[in-house]
Amino acid sequence: MNPRTIPEDIIQQIRERADIVETVSAYLRLNKAGQNFKGLCPFHSEKTPSFTVSPSRQMFHCFGCGTGGDIFSFVMKIDGESFASAVRQIADRVGIQVPSVGMRQERDETGQRRETLLQLNDAATEFFETSLWNSSLGKKGMEYLHARGMQEETIRTFRLGFARPSWDALAQAMRTKGWTDADLVDAGIAIPRESQEGKQRTGVYDRFRDRIIFPISDLQGRVIGFGGRVLDDTQPKYLNSPETLLFHKSRQLYAMEKARTEATRRNALMVVEGYFDVIALHQAGIRNVVATLGTALTSSHLPLIQRFSKNLKLVFDPDSAGIRAALRTAATEMLDLFAGRGISVDVVTLPDQRDPDTVVREGGAMAFDQLVDGAETLIDFVIRHSLSQATDQSIEAQVKNLDAVLAIISRTSDSYQSLYLKQIAERLGIDERVLRTQHRGASEKTSTPARHAHKMAGPPPSPQSGKAEEMLLQLIIQDKVSPEWLDDLQASEFVHRDYQELFTWAQAMPEDEHITGAKHFISFGEQNPEYESLISRLALRPLECEEHDIERAVRECVSHIRARNLDDQFSERTRQMRIAEREGRPAEDMHTQLEALRQAKSAYAQQSG
Ligand SMILES: [Zn+2]
Incomplete structure (x- = not known):
């Protein structure tokens, strides 16, 4: 997707003239609800409407499944169009000519x-x-x-x-x-x-x-x-077929054109190993199924996949030759890239000697649905698989396997890490503390940079972890914040990379009365589709405070962020100091630093309390 194939000013013109409510209404029934419109979400199945369209902000967001964006991304998602063709389609509707640029x-x-x-x-x-x-x-x-x-x-x-x-x-x-x-x-x-x-x-x-x-x-x-x-x-x-002008096997998926509607509706896309498996499942009425074109599933398939579903289910034949060899690299890449984009990956393992084709032929669609219900997450699958291999191998091979698993685990978030370590310890009958020590070794040795990158680019934080950040960004996007209330807050003070990026973009907002926060952020979302859902949610979410209370709310958010950062620094220093003391290293200046932090904290508490 390259928005630059169409001149930016033309895109702006189209956006000015087109109306998102009108466009969406062509696909589903919308009812007025306050300043917005609501309807049943076309991207997941629901009985009460959580799909919201805002005429004033020209954005949509589903508070059920999280799909959101502007008028172009709505057309892209519902029709499976590229950005350029979505723009052209809307341009046609509003009577604007789109010239081709260069070449x-x-x-x-x-x-x-x-x-x-x-x-x-x-x-x-x-x-x-x-x-x-x-x-x-x-x-x-x-x-x-x-x-x-x-x-x-x-x-x-x-x-x-x-x-x-x-x-x-x-x-x-x-x-x-x-x-x-x-x-x-x-x-x-x-x-x-x-x-x-x-x-x-x-x-x-x-x-x-x-x-x-x-x-x-x-x-x-x-x-x-x-x-x-x-x-x-x-x-x-x-x-x-070989690669041609039309055919790119590493990017395309078999039967995607037939699976797309159902994948969107069920909010899940299944990837099986062969063409016959796809056809047999479609024949049995299970239609959210595709296959790769004789290649492994990689990040090149991401752009296509994420247009239709955020939940991926890989269906593996336990005997398949490729799976064991590819498992570790594939799993690592998927955890880094798929999880990083907020795409969940589950693994459906078929019974021995069965492929999807035989499962539906013998037990019908029900039998297959049951297997899908029993899917495990990719990381659970990797752990189980690697460890079951490990038990009947030499000690040396077991240790190597364990190291690989630990390296993979170090890419998940901290709360998952301890959960997984516990599971592995139980499974192998090892003391959890021993495993932890080894885990620290494995993650430092093999993947410190990757781990860091993943943590920074991880899935969107839960609303609780960054409540103050979200509220602040919401108020900014909804044009409620005056810059002096922010007290020189810096992007680096934000807890998560997603918030840092959005705040940095907010600071770059031109001073022009025609540019609203919504407009400013729509263009950011267009170039960074992974942020669209967060942006539309913040833009359309109702405010939690009264209009006259906004200044106080903003100042509280800023204080909260700063106090939390001080807390974090304080506990990190305390931890370092304890380690230093235990190891008999001098910790004098650490005491001093800690004392300074303690004072800053209490000064802060007085000031903001
Ligand atoms: Zn939805």
């Missing part, structure tokens, strides 16, 4: 090429489908699909097809329809013949031969690439 011609050419390849992919899909449904040519493929429990309606919905056991059946058919060899190669469905031993060879041959074909679509349902599976044990079992 116009180049972009048009790429756009045309993409269009050509999309049409070719569609024609190829049709060819594969026709082959499958042909009673003699596709017999083998159709029998295979029936044996896998695929119903005819499902086969049509997913546009499954069959690539004949021929070197150039597809290429020939496409040529007669007017496509060139270059088109076929660019679309990734054909491979150029190579010259061999002085023998000049020209032309192309089909990439997919004698395989079941799974067309892979973009969010609009247009085919961008293909997966092909053999009918027997030939290797490779699965073959995917």
